[in-house]
Amino acid sequence: MKIGILTSGGDCPGLNSTIRGVCKIAMNHYDMEVYGIYNGFRGLLDDDITRLTDESTTGLLTMGGTILGTSREKLFRKRSSSINDHKSAAMLKTIEKHELDCLVCIGGTGTQKTAFDLMEAGIKVVTIPKTIDNDVWGTDMSFGFDSAVSIASDAIDRLHSTASAHQRVMVIEVMGHKTGWLALYSGMAGGGDIILLPEIPFNIHSIGDTIINRLKKGKPYSIVVVAEGIATPEGKKAAQYIAEEIEYETGFETRETVLGYIQRGGSPTAYDRNIATLMGGHAVELISSGDFGKMVALRDGRIVSVPLAEVKDKLREVTSDHDLIVQGKKMGICFG
């Protein structure tokens, strides 16, 4: 069998570990051939493909980024599932030319949708969820998330000492797109006093009250963790808006930090490396048993698969009954 493999959407730690897992298991155990498709779906359009070997997939376990490159290339029109005609022809030509039997698409929410549309167009696909946002529906965890949580919580740790030294409010904005998983997990792990998520509406007066109450208890500084996706007035970034509002509401000197792409860079955590290997291996098992149209998923601690038809178009959001929120509230953490 000949497998094509691609990475699509924003990069994250663990992509190379997953490529390694797929390749080594497919080549060494199942005697399959694996072809790397460069720059996401764009490589299918440009016929930018190379045969991967044991040698070319050595040393990938700890490496950040993706050796295949990535892009946010869209194959399908936005509102309908109809593929652009010229793109369809180019893509099918590439798949036929290299005699690829199926594709392994590693990506986030957009990739799951594109892979489903490809399946509808007659191509055999299996997908693996990756994203620092952890917003792919159908899996308890996407690889990349644990690494990003670790980077963001380390950054929050470092803000504590400077916040305390200057008696300031520190607002830190973390990624997460439209969901608050990264803000919740890093905010709780980093000891945030106020954690704002897109899923929970906030009230600036309760945020101000939390900061003032901390002062009354002898804590003249506060750490505010905000998800980039919270509601803000047109044109205002999350951290900038919240910092301005806090300063206006409390009179406290407030500073903002936008963590940015550091959250997506560098080596994956041990947890992400192992999840990447397990997910890569499961994707190959699905292929070997002809079980296509599925996304590999982690559910209740086990690696399983879910139909792409169930995954596409859905977003995995934080709910207010999440254990971290319930226990956090009992500790006095303000969630808005």
Ligand code: F6P
């Ligand atoms: O989906 C991952 C992510 O890093 C989001 O957290 C963020 O909103 C977005 O990608 C940034 O996208 P880009 O790489 O296109 O700037």
